[in-house]
Amino acid sequence: MFRAEENPKPSLWGHRIARLSTHFFGHEDLLAKYGDTTEAIKNARKVPLVIHNGVVVSSENETLKLFPQGQIVMRTDNLETSAAFVRRGLGIGRLPEIVGRNLPGVKAIEEQSSPTQRSLWVLTHRDIRDVKRIRRFIDFVNEKAADDPTVPK
Template identity: 30%
Template sequence: MPVTAPLAWDDFRLVKAIFDQRGLTQAAERLGINHSTAFRRLGQIEASLRTPLFERHRTGYVPTPAAEEMVRIAARMEEDVLAFTRRIESCGLTPAGELRVTTAASLLTGLLTPILAEFCARCPEVRLDVVVSEQALNLAKRDADVALRATNDPPDTLVGRRLATIAWALYGRADLDRSVPLDAQRWVSPAPRLGAAAAARYVQERTAPERVILRLDTVQGLADAVESGIGIGPLPCVIGDPRPGLVRLSEPEPELAAGLWLLTHPDLRRAARVRAFLDFVGDALTRQRDLIEGGRPDG
């Protein structure tokens, strides 16, 4: 039977949101509409198509083949819209507009924030929206325009430059009792889910499980724990060295090193605000390479 009414782009967006969220309430929240509106619109779409799109189970909404086809079409439409937006934005000649930047808290505090202040003074027409996340956001889907990431394997879908190698070393409080062997000290460890699996293994290989007093899922929290005297632990040198209350207990550990990358989507790299940010921030961070790579602080 023919469809009784033409489908709109918002119909595809709703079906895809329900598919992604596995439920109507979460999909409505994601789209910024209330539950009753989403429920009514879904019913109208199903009535227009004369076919059910989801089976209602206690565990959530299970898509039918018709819904799966709509989701595939919606994903293609979404990507086309994003690609068109990126191409239009790349035509700008002066740095202006909103720029969404994502990075980890450990890179933002102390390292990136002063540089952002200088950039805002240099490019006052650019409005920064900084998303602090330990997880890598999807730049292809415009979760962010630019990412500053610690990684040895940046996605092939992104472009950018490697600015430095982030060095890690073992740290403890300056008043640590050095007569106690390191493996007998109390330790703090990154949680593997932090994305610091190598650092978590480093701790496991150097002390007994019962000596690990605390695990944390933020590097900043790890540094605070070491400085508070909870235990010794591995930290990026760019975080550990500037803290006068901490001392290195090892030289930089090669197996913990990670590249510091400044990345963007290929379609955005020529946009004036993106190009200005990449150039300014990249050059500023490069000038701090010695600190990032574990060069001893002055004095």
């Protein structure tokens, strides 16, 4: 399984394959509508906001602090849903940099980076870590991530 967290449960075993820094992103059309500068977007009234309510942490407090005049248009616990809303220009949201920077037409709001730091892990339950096919898969993912310069270490 793949998990985005900082400290996996002791019952799990695997490898950290990437560091996931987060930023606030918005589609270029949405950002143009609410101002040409980060300060204008930050202070824009009713700028639509996408809130990610994850299992470990929510982006709501941080998002509302940075965009106090904003209006929440979506709350989701699914990264793909958050990214889809941002990609379609329906709101500004906090996304892992590796996701947001690869969405067409989407830009980071550079001065609005997030202090949230997570890691991406490939994990399995400790009691099955020596099953050959599972061990091979985890080793394969770990090696590919280590060799890929686009994966943030």
